[in-house]
Amino acid sequence: MRRKRRKNKQTKFIIFASLSLLFILTVGYAAFSTNLNIAAKGNVVVTKEECFTISDNGDGTAAITNYDESCGQKVKIPKTIKGLTVTSLADGTGLGAGATGPFTRKNVTTVILPDTITYIGSIAFFQSKLTKINFPSSLKTINFQAFGYAQLEEVELNEGLETIEQEAFTNNNLKSIKIPNTVKNLGDGVATSNLMEGENAYIYDKDSNGNEDKTKLNSYGNRNGNTVTIPSNIKTLGSLSIYHMKEVTQLNIPNTVENLESRFVYNMENLTTINLGNGIKNIDDRGFAGSGLTQLKTININRKTNAITGSPWGVTWDGKTVTINWTGTN
DSSP states (O other), X not given: OHHHHHHHHHHHHHHHHHHHHHHHXXXXXXXXXXXXXXXXXXXXXXXXXXXXXEEEOSSSEEEEEEEOGGGOSEEEOOSEETTEEEEEEOOOBSOGGGOBOTTTTOOOOEEEOOTTOOEEOTTTTTTOOXXXXXXXXXXXXXXXXXXXTOOOOOOOOOBTBOEEOTTTTOSSOOSOOOOOTTOOEEOTTTTOSSBOOGGXXXXXXXXXXXXXEEEEEEEEOBOOSSEEEOOTTOOEEOTTSEEOOTTOOEEEEOTTOOEEOTTSEESOTTOOEEEEOTTOOEEOTTTTOXXXXXXXXXXXXXXXXXOSOSOTTOSXXXXXXXXXXXXXXX
């Protein structure tokens, strides 16, 4: 009888101990999971209102015009500031070294936008340290060079986005970018000079319905390597599609390419040679115009002498002479 009671006590103890252990493990996992989720978001809490300077839009909404970077590198923008709904990051002013915007050159690495944001202004994050940002479903427009020369490593653009302006993501660390079909307005050179490889390096233009047009190159997205060779499905190189890649010395354009738009190649300071195929029909008058082609010495055209009239390559520019070699028979 005593043995039976002892056995019952042992059984109850084992059950109690097992339930206690299960409880501890459950609570522990929940805490671990919560910490993991917080860590995934970069331990970002809502940033204090006083860290932001805003502009009252006069309709109950506001635009952020500046951020005090002493408030931290990880920023979570509140939905409202001073009772106004935050709907935009204001356009910056100036260009290059003279550019100023809400987060221009700021030492911010992570930004979480509220689902009230519809507009990200020009040069808003220009030359910032930004590596991560979310794009809420409310966002409609990303303006000129909004993230130019920042340090973004990945982006997931929202369905519902309608406009991405010129050079919005140029010179970041992106390995790929997918433009949603809802984007009907795609500016020139939106994602040139990143770290994209293979097929990912070719960002194509959009037609009026938002569908990808693989006959026109919008951006070449890989700044590594010394040679760029355009694939044969492309017929048009868009303006600023080959832009600011310091390592590239040679550009090969196949016979399938027919059109070169204004400044299709730009600010390529070490580019020495361009080889054009025999399919070229039109080169915009400003095809090779602008600065940053300081080392270009030779343009080889696989057509007969003067088959293309005019001087779109501008035999001289930037105070130097470029040799034009006509190497074809058609």
